[in-house]
Amino acid sequence: MRKRAPVFVGRKESVARAIDLVQAGISVDIVGGRGSGRSTFLRALEHRLVDADWTVVTVRGIASLRQHPLAALHLAGIGGAGRPGGALHETAAALKAKLHVERAVLFLDDWDDLDEASWGIAESLRRQEGIAVVVSRLQGLRARHTPTGLDASTLEPSYVIDMTPLGFEDMEQALGNYLKAPIESSTMSRIYAKSGGNIGLAVSLVDATSREGQLELRGTEWVASRDLWSPGLRAVLEAYLENLDSAARDALEIIAIAGLASLDTVRKLVDWGTLELLEERAMITFISSGTSPLIAVIPPLLVEFFRHEPLSARRVRLTELIVERLGAAQSASAILTEQMYRPAVTPEREALFVRLLHERARALRIVTASEWESVKSPSHAVRYIEALSHTFTATVNATVRRVFDETDERLEDAPSQAALHALAARWQAYVEHDLEAARATLSRARRGLGIYGRVLDAVRVELEFNLETLPEQFAAALEVTDDLPGDVKIELLQTQLLVLTGAGRLRDAQRVLDRLESLGPLSTASRVLQATMVLGTGDYASTLGLLHRGLDEAHGVLDLHGVRAFGAAAILCHVFAGNTGGLEELIETIFAAGEPTPFPPGNQLTLLSFGALSAIRNGQIATGERLIGELDRLSTPDGPLPGQSRAWAHAQLAVFNGDPATGARLLWESSERLWARQARFAALSGFLGAVEIETTDERLRVIREYLSVVEEPLTFQVQVDYFQARLHEDAAGVLDAAIGLNTVGRIGLALQACQSAAALGEYRNEPEIVQRAEQLRLSILERHSPGTIDATRFSVSAVTLTDREHEVARLAADGLTNQEIANQLVLSVRTVETHMHRVMRKLDVGSRHAIQDHLERVNP
Numbered sequence: 001m002r003k004r005a006p007v008f009v010g011r012k013e014s015v016a017r018a019i020d021l022v023q024a025g026i027s028v029d030i031v032g033g034r035g036s037g038r039s040t041f042l043r044a045l046e047h048r049l050v051d052a053d054w055t056v057v058t059v060r061g062i063a064s065l066r067q068h069p070l071a072a073l074h075l076a077g078i079g080g081a082g083r084p085g086g087a088l089h090e091t092a093a094a095l096k097a098k099l100h101v102e103r104a105v106l107f108l109d110d111w112d113d114l115d116e117a118s119w120g121i122a123e124s125l126r127r128q129e130g131i132a133v134v135v136s137r138l139q140g141l142r143a144r145h146t147p148t149g150l151d152a153s154t155l156e157p158s159y160v161i162d163m164t165p166l167g168f169e170d171m172e173q174a175l176g177n178y179l180k181a182p183i184e185s186s187t188m189s190r191i192y193a194k195s196g197g198n199i200g201l202a203v204s205l206v207d208a209t210s211r212e213g214q215l216e217l218r219g220t221e222w223v224a225s226r227d228l229w230s231p232g233l234r235a236v237l238e239a240y241l242e243n244l245d246s247a248a249r250d251a252l253e254i255i256a257i258a259g260l261a262s263l264d265t266v267r268k269l270v271d272w273g274t275l276e277l278l279e280e281r282a283m284i285t286f287i288s289s290g291t292s293p294l295i296a297v298i299p300p301l302l303v304e305f306f307r308h309e310p311l312s313a314r315r316v317r318l319t320e321l322i323v324e325r326l327g328a329a330q331s332a333s334a335i336l337t338e339q340m341y342r343p344a345v346t347p348e349r350e351a352l353f354v355r356l357l358h359e360r361a362r363a364l365r366i367v368t369a370s371e372w373e374s375v376k377s378p379s380h381a382v383r384y385i386e387a388l389s390h391t392f393t394a395t396v397n398a399t400v401r402r403v404f405d406e407t408d409e410r411l412e413d414a415p416s417q418a419a420l421h422a423l424a425a426r427w428q429a430y431v432e433h434d435l436e437a438a439r440a441t442l443s444r445a446r447r448g449l450g451i452y453g454r455v456l457d458a459v460r461v462e463l464e465f466n467l468e469t470l471p472e473q474f475a476a477a478l479e480v481t482d483d484l485p486g487d488v489k490i491e492l493l494q495t496q497l498l499v500l501t502g503a504g505r506l507r508d509a510q511r512v513l514d515r516l517e518s519l520g521p522l523s524t525a526s527r528v529l530q531a532t533m534v535l536g537t538g539d540y541a542s543t544l545g546l547l548h549r550g551l552d553e554a555h556g557v558l559d560l561h562g563v564r565a566f567g568a569a570a571i572l573c574h575v576f577a578g579n580t581g582g583l584e585e586l587i588e589t590i591f592a593a594g595e596p597t598p599f600p601p602g603n604q605l606t607l608l609s610f611g612a613l614s615a616i617r618n619g620q621i622a623t624g625e626r627l628i629g630e631l632d633r634l635s636t637p638d639g640p641l642p643g644q645s646r647a648w649a650h651a652q653l654a655v656f657n658g659d660p661a662t663g664a665r666l667l668w669e670s671s672e673r674l675w676a677r678q679a680r681f682a683a684l685s686g687f688l689g690a691v692e693i694e695t696t697d698e699r700l701r702v703i704r705e706y707l708s709v710v711e712e713p714l715t716f717q718v719q720v721d722y723f724q725a726r727l728h729e730d731a732a733g734v735l736d737a738a739i740g741l742n743t744v745g746r747i748g749l750a751l752q753a754c755q756s757a758a759a760l761g762e763y764r765n766e767p768e769i770v771q772r773a774e775q776l777r778l779s780i781l782e783r784h785s786p787g788t789i790d791a792t793r794f795s796v797s798a799v800t801l802t803d804r805e806h807e808v809a810r811l812a813a814d815g816l817t818n819q820e821i822a823n824q825l826v827l828s829v830r831t832v833e834t835h836m837h838r839v840m841r842k843l844d845v846g847s848r849h850a851i852q853d854h855l856e857r858v859n860p
Helices: 012-023 038-051 071-075 084-099 116-129 168-179 185-195 199-212 231-241 246-258 263-267 272-280 301-308 312-326 347-374 378-390 396-406 414-431 435-446 450-467 486-502 506-518 524-536 540-556 560-577 583-592 602-617 621-633 647-656 660-676 680-693 697-708 716-727 731-743 747-763 767-783 803-813 818-825 829-843 848-858
Strands: 028-032 055-060 104-109 132-138 159-162 215-218 221-224 284-287 294-297
Touching (some): 012 028, 012 038, 012 132, 012 159, 038 132, 055 084, 071 116, 084 104, 104 116, 116 132, 185 347, 263 272, 272 284, 347 378, 378 396, 414 435, 506 524, 524 560, 560 583, 602 621, 680 697, 716 731, 731 747, 731 767, 803 818, 803 848
Parallel strands (some): 028 132, 055 104, 104 132
């Protein structure tokens, strides 16, 4: 298959900054590791400058010719002729002539490999003529002034732009463009984790594995069929190591052999000077963990390289060295503290964290498999299956079936048997989508478990509420009596908490939570329900605090299930509150961790639905549509908690496509089904979402009727008041609602209400309303960054052109035909036609001339 070069993504702001610097006559250093995209960045920068009528002269260093004076300039077609003694002068004059125009810049790619004479001429012209020089050089080399390390008496100022690793979404887009088809999500997660966000490594990885069959095109997606390693990557990774001396290379491989080790352990193996050198070269990283930081090799693909290296003698020597040194050195934990190495939140850290999650899950699978194979007891089976579910794929099901079939429940007592049967029923219901088989399993197993059969009663109610409807006799099934063992009480109370939170009975849910806390630490599921319950009371700050605390703890112990569970709930909280600060980074991290586990089922629904909703609101339509496609392929029905409905994503897409009536209808109908299932909290959230899109008196009347039968109105009444006042253009009512919305943490709606109140106040000549609305608006903005508040939300006015649509619209307004636009943007004509159709529909215009008028009004 013929691939094309990866599309330049994720660096737009850096390119724009570089252009500004060059235009100001300031030199720029583009700094990054091998494969970080330095040369691609230079090409993108060159294209932009050439389009702006700049002259760009490019010279590239060549390592094998570094000892030949002027080799780089001569090979670039600059100088090279004339008498031998005059070569330096003539080459300098030739370069000066090329750059002696009004707007010119010199590019030096691979500066580290440049010969000294070529660099000397470039440096001379920079000083004498004030020519800006853009240099591409490697990261982490010792401070120096010339390519071979010669000292210089002066140092010309230069601005540094770091080629930081790409984020997950940017890399996914780049590789999808390169392969001409999207990559399946769990495969993409593995590629991202292995490459550490390094686009060059990622491209090499997909190239090698697609050629050798580990990465296959199945239908419309690329999917990994085996381990993503190829011997063809060896040469690429050797290039990472070529500037290391033998001691530093040994140290790096020792750290890789040791695995994710604490600083205490690594310091017994590697001296401080070598550690500092490896960190300076960005080949190791420190990760906070307890009292002693952990040290890992980056990019993670280097670890795979060392594992596959066919040099047995070398590995034996280094392993013996590890054994020898671990028995002699002193610990360094008393000197360093965790705070010294608290990692920054960067794409590189994100990629490393994902890698660590997968490594821990892999280790857990190996350990629990060994335990179960040795003794096929219920407790070992439960641990093994839970470990398998953390990195769930379709092939796992056959292994899980074998574990259930071969486990001997007679080896352990009733509590362990109950746990096994509970897991079996959940697997049948959530993974195999066979609720009837799960009910049969629970009925059959309950008879022989005595009092522990009550655990299975809790599981039955949980399954039916999550997948079908709340059973009529749920209260009797979940009754907790004093004679029950503590672990049985916990199972029953946790299911009570689920039911009461989903039904909107938050005071009762708090009572149950208090009882659960008296029995011991809360489980992850209970803590997430606690946060959901607090969100329903309108305490947004406390909700986010609970979720981020749980997320931080899950990060610290590399708990994949906790990261996904707390992360999904935090995404919901951000969107409901209308505070998008950190939301995109959170979504990227959760999706980069791979496929959600099947337990609990609502996590996957929330992640996909609100991930799609957020993407669409940010104009990332392709990403939103892809996530909606994944959402629609799920066999799991909508869940009973807020956010666990497909309708949110579909409604947002319908609004974006200019069809708010359909968006409102989808949310309303979904909420009616949830109300019939007794999932009142989720239903009321959806009803109000529908009204936010399209407000009518009839819908508000129905919602008020629903609220009248809910024991606690939650935070929903103030939203009803706002929509009612806005519909009837009641400025004072809208302002009162804005105050109430701000109080209950609905920040986005509160800001929107302030704007509505001010507009209505001006229209009705009520200056006091305008003044109070503006004061409240400023008060909200003082407490929250303006760029993080989503005040437009579902509003039709929020429907803006995506970056690509704006690009197409601008070219159309300039008079280009669809074919000319397609040629310029490297798109098919059909794609351009689709973009034009959407642009005209969104702007409500009927001609290209009207598009031009609109753009001039928006950007005069």
